[in-house]
Amino acid sequence: MEPIGLSCQVCLRKHPKVSAFKKHVQTIEHRKKMEELFSNDQLSGHGFFPNIVFINPNVKYDNKIQSIGLCLLTLVYSSATRTYFYLCHVCEEKRPSENILHHLSSHDHCSNYISYIVPNLLSFSWMPSSDVRVFLRPEITKEVKETRNTLQVLDLPADLMKTIDKGTYSEVMHTLIENDKLLKLLEVVKPKRTMIQEYQRDGNRKHPLLGMQHIVECICAGAYEKRYYLCTLCKLTMGIRAIIRHVLSFDHIFSYFKAWHPSTLMAKEGYRYCKAFTCTMLNFAKQTEEIHGAANTDMKQVNLEPAEFTSVNFKSYSEALKKLESITKGREGGSLVATIHPGKKLTFWTKHASVTASVPASVPIKGPVRQPVVQPVMQPVMQPVMQPVMQPVKQPVKQPVKQPVKQPVKQPVKQPVMQPVMQPVMQTVKETVKQPVMQRSRSQSSSQSSSQSCSQSCSQSSSHSSSQ
Secondary structure, three states: OOOOEEEEOOOOEEEOOHHHHHHHHOOHHHHHHHHHHOOOOOOOOOOOOOOOOOOOOOOOOOHHHHOOOHHHEEEEEEOOOOEEEEEEOOOOEEEOHHHHHHHHOOHHHHHHHHHHHOHHHOOOOEOOOOOHHHHHHHHHHHHHHHOOOEEEEEEOOHHHHHHHOOOOHHHHHHHHOOOHHHHHHHHHHOOOOOOHHHHHHOOOOOOOOOOHHHEEEEEEOOOOOOEEEEEOOOOEEEEOOOHHHHHOEHHHHHHHHHHHOOOOOOOHHHOOOOHHHHHHHHHHHHHHHHHHHHHHOOOEEEEEOHHHHHHOOOOOHHHHHHHHHHHHOOOOOOOOOOOOOOOOOOOOOOHHHHHHOOOOOOOOOOOOOOHHHHHHHHHHHHHHHHHHHHHHHHHHHHHHHHHHHHHHHHHHHHHHHHHHHHHHHHHHHHHHHHHHHHHHHHHHHHHHHHHHHHHHHHHHHHHHHHHO
């Protein structure tokens, strides 16, 4: 377990233990700093210090998760009134001591903290049902071990504490930053928030940002990070802490594809968060980025005076949009609601196609995408493979097989076979020839005798007939 330190926001000094911090607030140095910072307030003696629940050794909890974001948590207390509370600058919430552990271990706080510090660690197309701590546990552990395990502590006079004790986070911060000296001290120790504009221009950004033309940023002039956002695609309003998370959420991505590429996705209830689901959403996101190009990157901004900013009811999307359009009427930039031009249904690209194929902005996904993929694959594969295989096989096989077989077989077979066979054949032929000749002579003589006898008989028969 990493030790939790305490940092005095008045003196900007860190202390490794609670006992060391208690000694510090009783020193003359600390008292002088308090007098310079709160010159108009009456200071009281010191003695009370609140019980910090996640430093209490009797409390059992998972410190690696529940202590995340301590550098963005301020313990505000007053020894005179014996009251205290916590300000979570990540979630922009004011929390009492009894539920601070629950807040620090919540899904929202964890994901808000990652969005605040390193948005790349967020999961693309995340769902509310998915616990971000499961996917980010190694990164959370590293974050806790490296730097950010120091709790900020702010000691306030009694009168100022009574003023802000019942207020909300925004009311408390508004009162505190009215003191310019205190505002500078708060900015020194507070880590810088990653703004959506900075993340959009970041060359190391891992996640696509879809539908940025549907985001309206409302900036209050001169205010300390006082901004609000409208998503005209999802018809929602949100604070500065939630804008990056919203653009990366499945709710926003689903609304984007439903508007710009209908029928690409199934019903929202048919999806469950997993690695394959994230891969599919990234695949579609890369395609639409190539199709629409820079048209998806222009976020609208509305600069408001403090009076105008407070007149907008950001708790209601319809009321906020109506008020903003009335304020910006006649200004350059046109309507705050972006025009949607629905495109064709997207289909999942294979790994090879997503790497090699390039889709022009005006070309649909189906058809032209797969033609340039087939040709470059078949030509380089078939030609170099067939030639080296066929040539070395034919040459060594033909020559050694034909020569040894033909020469030794023909000569020994012809000579011994023909001589002994021909002689007996001739003799038998002669014998067979002589025999039929002799038989023919005998047959001729017999035929002659028979003919003579026949002629005689015929003559006798004729003479007999004539006599009659």
